[in-house]
Amino acid sequence: MEHQNEEMVENGSHSAAMDTATTENSINAATVFASDHRSSTPISKPNPNVTIDPSRTFTRRPTIQKDISPIPDNVTNIESGTPRANVRASRQKTMTMVDSSGVHELKRLFADARASFCSKDLEKKIVELLRSKDVEYNTRLNKALEQIEQLEKHECTNNEANLMVYRALVSEYQMMLEELTSGAYIHVGRLEDHGYRKSGSCGGACKAASERDTVKAELDSMHEDYGKLFESYKKIRKLAEEQKMEYSALHDKFIEKIEDNKRIQGKMSRLREDARNKLEQASKDMADCLRERDESLVGLRLKVRQLEMDLKSSQRELEIKKNEATELRDICNQLMSQVEPGSDIEQ
Numbered sequence: 001m002e003h004q005n006e007e008m009v010e011n012g013s014h015s016a017a018m019d020t021a022t023t024e025n026s027i028n029a030a031t032v033f034a035s036d037h038r039s040s041t042p043i044s045k046p047n048p049n050v051t052i053d054p055s056r057t058f059t060r061r062p063t064i065q066k067d068i069s070p071i072p073d074n075v076t077n078i079e080s081g082t083p084r085a086n087v088r089a090s091r092q093k094t095m096t097m098v099d100s101s102g103v104h105e106l107k108r109l110f111a112d113a114r115a116s117f118c119s120k121d122l123e124k125k126i127v128e129l130l131r132s133k134d135v136e137y138n139t140r141l142n143k144a145l146e147q148i149e150q151l152e153k154h155e156c157t158n159n160e161a162n163l164m165v166y167r168a169l170v171s172e173y174q175m176m177l178e179e180l181t182s183g184a185y186i187h188v189g190r191l192e193d194h195g196y197r198k199s200g201s202c203g204g205a206c207k208a209a210s211e212r213d214t215v216k217a218e219l220d221s222m223h224e225d226y227g228k229l230f231e232s233y234k235k236i237r238k239l240a241e242e243q244k245m246e247y248s249a250l251h252d253k254f255i256e257k258i259e260d261n262k263r264i265q266g267k268m269s270r271l272r273e274d275a276r277n278k279l280e281q282a283s284k285d286m287a288d289c290l291r292e293r294d295e296s297l298v299g300l301r302l303k304v305r306q307l308e309m310d311l312k313s314s315q316r317e318l319e320i321k322k323n324e325a326t327e328l329r330d331i332c333n334q335l336m337s338q339v340e341p342g343s344d345i346e347q
Contacts, residue, residue: 105129107250110257158222165215 109125 105133110250110254162215162219165211169212169215 109129
């Protein structure tokens, strides 16, 4: 029983350590993912040779740098040695969703164990619970990773399109500034497929400005969506920290209960040992008493037999004496009868 309890303690501590390490790895992986995703794209430097008209410029908040490297269509055929694939693989191995249902289930198991005062099946129930939660978390993690990959692919596609638009706009602005500074005053319009065309009207510049405003609005909307996503991530991380603290408190209580169980088992072992020693001593005393009783019974039986033999011999002697007395009485009577007539004659 003590060996089973020790194994239960070791398994519980090992499972608790594994759950704690998994939660920490998920938080660290999410943090690394966010930081890598923000800092993976190099910042493009402006061209110092271009002079921008202040009346035509616009201001916006600083953009969060993202990975805009193109993703091939055959994503499944990417080599496993690439940094992006390694990050995704390590993220898939370490990230784990955290919710309060597992904690509530663990609380319920401990409450049932405390109520029934029996921890025989507690280890089995905890292992089954952890396995079921592991399967559930892995399923949810795979779904989340698939969604993240789809979002990343869609976002990279959008970023590539935005990058192409920005490059085209910058080229158009450069050509417009060159035309304006040279005195030709010929505006530039952007062709969709190839090259640039020059026209004598302002339609190209107006169209570029409208496209610039549209792209700016889309970019601001994208930044706003990313800000909401980051706020959601912070909330989820806060909840994960709270769950981690709650789990730490429960783990400490579990360790205390294990220590109490060890002390109670030690006390029971000492009491059992004392009872066993006293029982062995009582058994020895009982055996000695039985042996002494048997010995005394043997002596008493011998004495009884001796007394019976003495009694029988005394009875035989008494019979003999009675017979002798009877014979002597008869002899005396005969002698007395013989003596009486003679005495009368002598008188």
